[in-house]
Amino acid sequence: MNFKGKVHKFGNDVNTDYIxxxxxxxxxxxxxxxxxxxxxxxxxxxxxxxxxxxxxxxGTNFGCGSSREQAPLAIINADISAVLAKSFARxxxxxxxxxxxxxxxxxxxxxxxGDQLEVNLSDGIIKNITKGIEIPIKPLPxxxxxxxxxxxxxxxxxxxxxxxx
Amino acid sequence: MGxxxxxxxxxxxxxxxxxxxxxxxxxxxxVMGQDGTSPLAIRAFEDMGGKEVFDREKVAFVIxxxxxxxxxxxxxxxxxxxxxxxxxxxxxxxxxxxxxxxLIPESGKVGPGSxxxxxxxxxxxxxxxxxxSTGVGSTDLAGGLISGHLWFKVPETIKFVLNGxxxxxxxxxxxxxxLIGDITADGATYMSAEYTGEAVSALSIEGRFTMSNMAIxxxxxxxxxxxxxxxxxxxxxxxxxxxxPASADPDAVYAQVRNYDVSKLEPQIAKPHRVDNVCPISEVxxxxxxxxxxxxxxxxxxxxxxxxxxxxxxxxxHDDVRFIVAPASKTIYLDAMNxxxxxxxVEAGAAVVTPGCGxxxxxxxxxxxxxxxxISTANRNFKGRMGNSNASIYLASPAxxxxxxxxxxxxxxxxxxx
Ligand code: SF4
Numbered sequence: 319m320n321f322k323g324k325v326h327k328f329g330n331d332v333n334t335d336y337i338x339x340x341x342x343x344x345x346x347x348x349x350x351x352x353x354x355x356x357x358x359x360x361x362x363x364x365x366x367x368x369x370x371x372x373x374x375x376x377g378t379n380f381g382c383g384s385s386r387e388q389a390p391l392a393i394i395n396a397d398i399s400a401v402l403a404k405s406f407a408r409x410x411x412x413x414x415x416x417x418x419x420x421x422x423x424x425x426x427x428x429x430x431x432g433d434q435l436e437v438n439l440s441d442g443i444i445k446n447i448t449k450g451i452e453i454p455i456k457p458l459p460x461x462x463x464x465x466x467x468x469x470x471x472x473x474x475x476x477x478x479x480x481x482x483x
Numbered sequence: 484m485g486x487x488x489x490x491x492x493x494x495x496x497x498x499x500x501x502x503x504x505x506x507x508x509x510x511x512x513x514v515m516g517q518d519g520t521s522p523l524a525i526r527a528f529e530d531m532g533g534k535e536v537f538d539r540e541k542v543a544f545v546i547x548x549x550x551x552x553x554x555x556x557x558x559x560x561x562x563x564x565x566x567x568x569x570x571x572x573x574x575x576x577x578x579x580x581x582x583x584x585x586l587i588p589e590s591g592k593v594g595p596g597s598x599x600x601x602x603x604x605x606x607x608x609x610x611x612x613x614x615x616s617t618g619v620g621s622t623d624l625a626g627g628l629i630s631g632h633l634w635f636k637v638p639e640t641i642k643f644v645l646n647g648x649x650x651x652x653x654x655x656x657x658x659x660x661x662l663i664g665d666i667t668a669d670g671a672t673y674m675s676a677e678y679t680g681e682a683v684s685a686l687s688i689e690g691r692f693t694m695s696n697m698a699i700x701x702x703x704x705x706x707x708x709x710x711x712x713x714x715x716x717x718x719x720x721x722x723x724x725x726x727x728p729a730s731a732d733p734d735a736v737y738a739q740v741r742n743y744d745v746s747k748l749e750p751q752i753a754k755p756h757r758v759d760n761v762c763p764i765s766e767v768x769x770x771x772x773x774x775x776x777x778x779x780x781x782x783x784x785x786x787x788x789x790x791x792x793x794x795x796x797x798x799x800x801h802d803d804v805r806f807i808v809a810p811a812s813k814t815i816y817l818d819a820m821n822x823x824x825x826x827x828x829v830e831a832g833a834a835v836v837t838p839g840c841g842x843x844x845x846x847x848x849x850x851x852x853x854x855x856x857x858i859s860t861a862n863r864n865f866k867g868r869m870g871n872s873n874a875s876i877y878l879a880s881p882a883x884x885x886x887x888x889x890x891x892x893x894x895x896x897x898x899x900x901x
Pocket of ligand 1 (some may be wrong): 547779780781843844861862
């Protein structure tokens with residue numbers, strides 16, 4: 319998995335209410351519609367600024383708060399290719415693996431808004447093209463790689479008829 | 484090597500001795516979904532090729548987040564849930580029954596030593612009954628519905644040793660807010676919290692639910708306590724099922740042990756817009772408020788309503804305040820009626836809404852206006868949480884909320900409690 323795009327940087331503790339507010343998520347299963355409101359409490363123009371393939375980059379504890387799977391789904395549908403953060407909240411992290419949104423734990427201090435990145439998940443390397451540096455990635459546990467390789471938990475279940483980890 | 488509570492429960496449910504950081508596939512005793520998460524889970528269930536749920540007696544859906552439905556879109560999702568539960572033949576708690584995290588413990592199906600997953604982040608609440616219960620997303624929920632299993636990373640544990648006696652006017656809510664402020668919103672990420680010590684033993688089950696409920700606000704996967712006489716007495720109202728409690732071994736290994744003396748604790752407030760932005764009440768006394776909320780899965784239980792009613796009996800809330808009360812379940816609502824609590828609260832000026840999440844998550848039932856301050860017994864004060872990003876939410880105990888409703892500004896409940 320190889321992605322290229324521009325960075326949209328956020329701070330620490332971006333919670334799922336900020337990713338997609340409860341006032342929208344209960345209304346619909348149309349994720350394209352929800353995507354229009356991604357991050358809107360932190361940056362009202364976020365959706366219109368994103369170009370397909372861009373990255374969300376954040377500090378610690380990204381995705382804390384509710385268990386809403388609409389959060390990763392809305393991010394995917396806003397055409398974000400991956401989320402990079404120093405750490406993730408655990409339910410959000412599981413939801414990303416299950417729905418197929420790549421999440422990368424790494425030191426994000428040397429990444430700023432507007433930077434061009436190239437992220438290669440298989441090689442475990444992030445290239446910050448703007449700054450001309452490489453940043454190592456914390457590798458994923460095997461169980462998660464297996465689920466991601468199957469395309470998420472639903473395809474995994476379809477393939478094996480249950481857990482096969 | 485000794486085991487923590489969560490290591491014991493994950494061992495008994497995976498059929499092997501496990502310790503922190505191992506990954507296991509474990510059997511689950513109960514699977515729950517609510518109306519914000521179940522619709523997506525139904526879709527995932529179908530994508531996974533699911534036919535039936537693994538055990539009709541061990542799964543339930545709850546309509547509590549937007550109950551009754553405020554708009555067409557939600558009505559359609561509720562209908563989807565009704566049709567699904569009917570066709571699969573399992574229990575659905577429809578509008579008016581209450582909040583999932585009160586209903587599942589009241590169902591009598593979960594208790595000491597149980598392993599529960601729920602598609603709601605506050606599923607950690609049942610840790611108060613010595614159950615390892617944790618929040619998952621919709622796809623995990625679907626996997627659980629189909630297989631009765633889920634994979635877990637065995638978390639490390641932080642032990643909170645809480646000694647001393649809570650002063651008058653200071654409650655479990657103040658204690659957990661204090662702990663969250665101390666350890667911060669991600670201080671226990673990926674970990675399990677174990678609460679122990681004389682202050683925990685002294686708490687009612689209601690107070691313990693409050694403590695376990697908010698474990699997620701420090702990032703924890705679970706907030707566990709040992710079972711005792713109080714636990715079994717509380718459960719006996721709902722079931723005669725026999726549970727196997729899990730207790731920590733004396734030589735269990737902890738990531739951290741944190742000791743606290745609670746005897747000097749003041750009422751605590753979480754200021755906008757973070758749950759770990761906690762201060763002693765003295766710092767924010769007098770802040771004007773326009774809305775007060777008593778309820779939610781954190782503090783909508785009978786003891787909470789009782790405390791507020793005692794404080795408000797024969798009094799009238801401030802003219803500038805809307806006071807919204809949402810009992811956490813129908814059973815609590817009825818108990819509160821029988822005790823005259825509802826009468827007292829309504830006479831004091833409360834607007835009682837349907838048992839359920841009430842205004843907690845901003846879908847309906849009291850969305851604040853721009854620039855308004857809300858004081859609430861809920862567990863989250865994120866910007867926009869109650870449906871308006873230009874409002875501010877302060878979190879507090881039921882006593883503090885009642886005292887503040889009375890004065891129209893943040894007020895110290897100790898001034899009213901003898
Ligand atoms: S009361 Fe609030 S926190 Fe609790 S389950 Fe409902 S929405 Fe979530």
